[in-house]
Amino acid sequence: MKQLYPFLAYRPFLWLLLIVNILGTAYGYYWYDGQLEQTPSIFLAFVPDSPTASLFFVFVLIAFLWGKNWPLVEALAIVTLIKYGIWAVVMNLLVLAVTGDLGWLGWMLVGSHFAMAVQGLLYAPFYRIKWWHLAAASVWTLHNDVIDYVFFMMPRYEVLNLYMQEIGYFTFWLSIASIFITWYFCVRPGSRQYDL
Template sequence: MKWIYPILAHRAVLWLLLIVNIAGTIYGYIWYKWQLVETPPIFLPFVPDSPTASLFFVFVLIAFLLGKNWPLFEALAIVTLIKYGVWAVVMNLLVFNVTGELDLVALMLILSHGAMAVQGVLYAPFYRIKIWHLVVTSIWTLHNDVIDYVFFMLPRYPILDLYTPQIGYFTFWLSLFSIGVTAFFTLRKNRFTLKLNSY
């Protein structure tokens, strides 16, 4: 698996990922447009979950291209990319389970969000996250769950409205899972690390 890291660290790959993530972030905010129009201003930062996750990763990639690490953005990126990448895949599969239909948009969402989670983890050896970065990220992530499922600012899937309590329960544990995965890959002793500017 180590063979992939020189490829991930190549500037051409970083630029390609930056362009893809910027485009995906813009598309994501456009996708949330109608919900954002109806959202009280105080909740606006917590509604567009997936595009905000990819926006965090955009900053990570910019830092890499500058030969730097911005660890707080790295922590925010990996936790939210895993969480909302997996979340969107599961929700679209749940829609398929309820309706029996999986259109091209749903398939695109499954593939793109699955890729979000994968890219967040693949770059873990390059991150320089410390405990306090993960603590701040954990507060952000769990607070977002409160906003989504106490104030009902979650992404709108009308077909799944009947399952909101169960989805909220699943999302809480998915948050803890994402935080745990991040801790495993970035905080444990003797973890595999790389310097980006080595390639």
């Protein structure tokens, strides 16, 4: 794994990843357009979960290209990339299980969201997250769960409406797992750190 780090820090690759994430983020916000039009303004920041996660990572990549670390943004990025990357994969596979069909767009969402989670983890050794950064990211993430499943602002998968309680329960524990994974790879004593 250590042999991969020079490639991950290679500036042309960082630029390529930045462009891909900007395009993916823009598409993600476009995907939420209809739901955002019907969302009360107080909840707007908490509705487009996946594009906001990739937007955090866009800022992480910009900081890396400037030779800097923005630990709070890194914490927000890794926790939300893991959480919403895995969440969207599971939701789309659940759509497949319920309907028997996913279509090319669904499989594209599976692949792109899986890549979100992977990129968040791959760059973990380059982050400089402290416990208070992770605490702030945890509050954001768990607060988002409350907004989604108490105020019903979650991403809309209408074929899954019958399973909202189970999805909310799964999402809460996925948040906890993402926070723990971030602690394990970035914050715990002895976690590996590499310079860009």
